[in-house]
Amino acid sequence: MELQRSLADFAANDVAVFAISYDGIDVLASFAEKHGIGFPLLSDEDSHAIRALGLLNDRLEELHAFYGVTTRDDMHGVAHAGTFALDAQGIVTDKRFLGSYRVRETGAAVLERSFGARGSVRGPEARAQGPGVAVRAYLDEAHYRFFQRLWLTVDLQIETGLHVYGRPIPDGYVPLSIDVEPVDGLVVGDREGPAPQPFRMDRLDEAFVVYSGTATFALPLTFTKRAGDLVVRASVRYQACSATDCLIPTTLQLELPLSQINHVDAEI
């Protein structure tokens, strides 16, 4: 997750960071020294807390079989890999577990998606302007590695008095779509974002749902191959309309360059 890189950003947002694993204290001490870790690495050597929390990874064999990895005896006792976000009262407000220890988000992504803040660690950003809509797109990080998950965030600024259509939509209209050009090994997950709001057009019997004002969407990109340095090419297609008129349907292209890194010192 390269958490240490984002530690100052978490601190600036008043978020304390803790990491828990089944490693012994001596393992954690040398790890912390080697990597300059500035947050608590808690040792749950007998996996007692991990078990009590219900987070013991009892599907390790299954996951390892999937990846063709042999499970050693000393691998038992590991936790499922993921993060909890706690509010100031200690209540869990978000939980990010990706189902596979291989797939990892970045610290910057967790800061933004769990705590609603953007920090100093940022990826490439691109902007485009079309009829009635300004688009800004960015990635969490400027690099990816094998089984990295990066979020592609797309901000739409829709001019006052205009809207763009969501789905479902009657035939003949253009809904908002955000697509990523295929890259070998790149898996694009479901788009997250606000729900479109009902909108009724004068003199028309058809029902529409629309976005207006500012709308921020995000798509999870998981890189399952080492595809080298590459460019994430996103396209945003939409048609902006007012209550009475429509502007021409438009596709905006945004290019976000990413470099591949091969070596990651540590999963945390």
Added chain:
Amino acid sequence: MPPALFPTIDFTDIGPRVGERFPDVALPDQRGELVDLHAARGERRALVVFYRSARW
């Protein structure tokens, strides 16, 4: 459906749920000092990360 490139598990009910208070946890840190998670965060929000291992 394309073949899955990585397994997925539904984590909704695995571990503490959203909306619940995170349970009390007290464990030694890398210096061997006992850390009570809620006491250590004080009034701050917190990120609690579970990971596989610092060793493998």
